[in-house]
Amino acid sequence: MVDGERIDGTWCHIWRCYQPGSEYYLDDLIVFADGAITCGERTDLAGLEKMLATGQLAVTNPETPPLPDQSSKWASRRSEALTPEGFLLDVADRIEALNERPTAGQRCRDAIQRFQQDPAESNRELLRAAYLAVPPHLRIYVLGDMDRQDRPLRILLTKLGEAVDGDGPVVTAQMHQDVLDYFARGDEGVRSEQERRAIQHADDPSEPGRPTLVSHETVYPQGWPEQPGLFVLRNEYPAQIVFGGDSYASVLHGYWALSAADASDRSRIRDAASGREAQDLGGRALHRSDWPDIRLAVMAELLRAKFTQHPELARVLVSTGDARISYTGLSDSPFWRDVHDGRGRNWMGRLLELTRSELVAQQLLRPGS
Known part of the structure; x- marks a missing residue:
């Protein structure tokens, strides 16, 4: 981030040593769209060229013997050797690609x-x-x-x-x-x-969609603000919903109460003081044996109830347009939230997008619309 602006970057490995004569070790070279390059220190293409020329950086492990010369250039299936000059051209290309310019x-x-x-x-x-x-x-x-x-x-x-x-x-x-x-x-x-x-892709949008909307988990010790904005999308947001003949103070209350196998546990979870307390009680309770098979459907129905029973919240969700919703946080499992290490399934974000599309369709199909 530079002055509040996101600068995209990419990275690769490079060999580095602290001082002449010392051992080389593998390090990360990070290249940014604005031409900045970091590897222990901040530099640019000219600085990178100097670091390669002085031996501070090396594109291959200096201790590894070079491959034997190719007996025939024409017959060889091997690429040319990686050299400092070629590496600099490659880094310059990465900068061009980050700026969406031709490589x-x-x-x-x-x-x-x-x-x-x-x-x-x-x-x-x-x-x-x-x-x-x-x-x-x-x-x-x-x-x-x-x-x-x-x-x-x-x-x-x-x-x-x-x-x-x-x-x-x-x-x-x-x-x-x-x-x-x-x-x-x-x-x-x-x-x-x-x-x-x-x-085959005739139904693809002709224009690029909105940027991804990231839904952050936030704690309000003194209570939710009068204008919570996009935080109304969170499952812990207090929005009374009626589902299956019972009333729940939030989506979290409904989800974890319905997960419980025992009726007494369901009542305690339903009456919890907050959504996160309901989650804690639900996590300790014995779950229904079929819960893994039905939990997605239950969550989808709870979201439909929340946003159809609260039109003001539905307007907030619809206002996000076609943006991908990344539902983040720490309290929910990676099954529900977006985790950037490959474990996150982001099912909450996906179900919110589905609910949003259903709300839009209902508006368009409503008589007189």
């Missing part, structure tokens, strides 16, 4: 299309420059074809009568045409897939 690989593909439209020598030279701007260790991936790798480009950039890579086949006019035909087939495949996707 070297995308610029190379644009140059391919330009050459297809006009195979003049000037465009071939532009294509050569675009290809050589791709980080060397990533060139074999630029076409997205791991069978041919980047061989079609290497053929196309080799002059007639010369051997590709110095030890490969001698290039002929037919080989150049075969490469252009290969690119044309790829373009046709992309167009065909785009047409198929346009039909």
Whole structure:
């Protein structure tokens, strides 16, 4: 965060040492969209280049012996070695991608299309420059074809009568045409897939949706504020609901009371002083044997009751539009909340989105709407 603005970033591993002659250890290099780079200290591309040149950072473990030289460039299936120069190009590309600008690989593909439209020598030279701007260790991936790798480009950039890579086949006019035909087939495949996707995904929204809405768990020791805003979406928010013939002070009261196998436990949970107290009592009670199978449906019905019985709360939920709802906190299990370590199922957020869509549909289908 910089002056309240979120700056996106990405990261990779790098080898680092504190001082000349000391051992290298694996560390995180973090790259941000504004060009800032951190690895123990804050720097930029020029600073990163200096740190690599002085040996403070290394792109591979200096103690690992290098791979043997490739006997044939043409026959090799191995990418070129990762070098400091190639790594710097890669980092610069990451910054471009974070800013949603074309990367070297995308610029190379644009140059391919330009050459297809006009195979003049000037465009071939532009294509050569675009290809050589791709980080060397990533060139074999630029076409997205791991069978041919980047061989079609290497053929196309080799002059007639010369051997590709110095030890490969001698290039002929037919080989150049075969490469252009290969690119044309790829373009046709992309167009065909785009047409198929346009039909299959015809109901996709044409405009990007709202940013994700994060629902935070918040404690109000002195009671809820007069204008709680989006906190009304929380299950602990006190909103009296009637469900199954019983009245509950909040969704949490209803959910945990209905989970209990014993009638006396259900009564104690229903009458708890707060939603979190109801949760604590419910967590200690013996649950119904079928609870794992029905709990999602019960929660969905409780949310419908809450927002249909409280129109003012429904308006708040509907006001979130089509935003994804990330339901966070610590009191609920990862089954219900959003946890960024892969365990979170975010079922509460998903059920709130479902309830929202049902409320909107009811408004649209209501006579006179």
